[in-house]
Amino acid sequence: MLPINSIYHLDCFKFLNKINDGSIDLAVIDPPYNMRKAEWDTFVSETDFFQWTFSWIDALLPKLKQTGSVYIFNTPYNSAFILQHLSHRKLIFQNWITWDKRDGLGSSKRKYSNGQETILFFTKSKKYTFNYDDIRVPYESTERIDHAAKKGILKNGKRWFPNPNGRFCGEVWHFPSERHVTKVNGKVQKLPHITPKPLAMIERIIKASSNIGDIVLDCFIGSGTTAIAAKKLERNFIGADSNLSYIKLAQQKINHE
Template sequence: MNKDVLKRRKLPKESALYPKMSDGVCSAIRGIIKEAIDSGNNKIFIRTNLKRGLPLENINKVAGPFVEAWALEKFEEISDKVGNKYGLVNVEAGKRLDAFDMVLQFKLKDVEDYVSANVDSKATAEDILTSGKSPNITSFARIRNEYLDDPDYIFLVLSLKHKVFSEKADGNGITNGIMQVTAYHVYDIKYVSAKDLNYNQALGTGQMQIRDIHYVDEERKTAEQFIKMIDDKYIRSNGLIEELKKLPDRSVDLICTDPPYNLGKDYGNNIDWKQWHEYEQFTLDWLTESKRVLKNTGSIYVFMGVKFIPRLFLMLQELDFHFNGWITWHYTQGMGRTKGFSPRHEDILYFTKSGDYTFNLDDVRIPQKYFRERNNMKGANPGDVWEFSHVHYSNPERVDHPTQKPEALMKRIISASSNKGDIVLDPFVGSGTTCVVANFLDRKWIGFDINPEYIKMSENRIKKELNMLDSFDPREARTPKDLKKDNGQVKLIFRLK
């Protein structure tokens, strides 16, 4: 057996002093940062020769490295004081490719040896909603191997919140930019709760991410328990692609899915916030597998937000899918805006794998608006602008999922692009609506999700009998205008419906 396999099998056992060392170092760091803030030594100035100074937006863009450098300097100032009350004896800046920004060495009470802590400092803007959401911390393989090699390895995250503002300099009329550290939080990455730590597979061996760098819950864990936790996240995060790979070629008739839009939404055990190139690669990976499993007569419908849908459209074309429609789902309720128009729609891209595809128009017709001899009075094509209400939070059918889609909307897609007995796939099953409606329409279905709670939620919904859809297209209730009432046309129309 080679050494690599032995290394993977070794069970790390840290010393009994590890909790005391970790807690002692965190307490000292808190004290140093608190002292700097309380004494007013928490500002960084950008001095210019500009009367108006720099725009605050631009100051925010460069604040991160400055704030992190500020922290290093504060630690160096303390370590230069021999016998300081924090026991900080040495500070070293991290090298370019290190996982951390600095190494702090302490002499703690009741601990015989010096204690070294590797600290990764992260600056977050207090007035930017997405700041500090799911940043990459260190690679999965690196942190795992560090704990295998040394179970007493200490890796800390130091979160520093800051605000930026401008201030006139005395006497010369020049405006300076100011970055001010306002809050802090330091914690051992090994103690971060399972719900707050995620795995991002996009880069190399993958990156460990923290859902919100400044706000985490802590759970005491041993090095062995921590490694088991991140191993489990590694396995689950690779689950979608791996599960898709298990499906045979050309085995699915319809793919209908609502993937995360990369807007920072909280999906229970993960937040969908990736760098642009990471999200793009993630999308390409699952689309590539989706094309492989889709039958030549199959279709794919993908919901997407406005920021990424142009790139998604091009990706589907680059994968040689056939464009067949850009559907606008219009709804009457949504987020309000005071500057700009409130968003009231989502987009659905409709592509097929070939020019020979299933489309059952008669199954999705709606009543004609007017009676005309030339019109097909079985009903009209519903077009590519659909009105379905959201599943409102007060709706008794609403479940605990942030992006639940209406059943009637899914019914239209599944009815149009599949037949009874066909297989419908949803790689991002979420609240389970696709599978619920597919089951109701006598289709077979497959659903995947990274969150086991959503899988349970979907299974429970499928078990319940579906008697009434949670929404409808208001056009389905209309009666064609200009009907002649003396020749039985009304009865004919409703009989054909």
């Protein structure tokens, strides 16, 4: 097994080959989407893309503990196929999370503008970690909640008081993309990695689906977001990327954290 709390300049298959079976608590996977955004995101055909995607999924699944969880990012269209593959592999479906990227105005004139990505949440068995209390979100209707906090609301004959830490987290997540938050006067800036995920979103996943001291794996680590979030939250991490400049960037950011 490769030492943990390190990231490796390796292709995902070579990397996964060096990870012990049944050793990973949580896999947070943000792979290429076949959107031709970079060379690493470009495949000869859709068939080729799905063959490759299903192959890394098959290499990854044995690495999870029986109590392990996996989150996989992709477009909604690709996620529909990935979901079927995971179900065929007998993983247990938990959520289809919609990430509303809050990324400004789209320009589609022949269909609705794309503004979301999908995060599939599956577990290996019915016994898994889910720290729902650690990922509560603010209530939306503050007026009603302020009122309920004082007097309670009658629900099924019982008086209900809001939780001071907020409501349960739903499966539509609103996090502005890094591309959006780093715009200057509305102009998109060149980022050191072209598709970094918001740190707060990865932190939510890690808080919910792992505990302190657990091992979090990411075989497409890019700018290191998963490792940074894991370190911040006192989890162990292990990751890889096939692009050396991203590994160097991630390493710098992890050391800084």
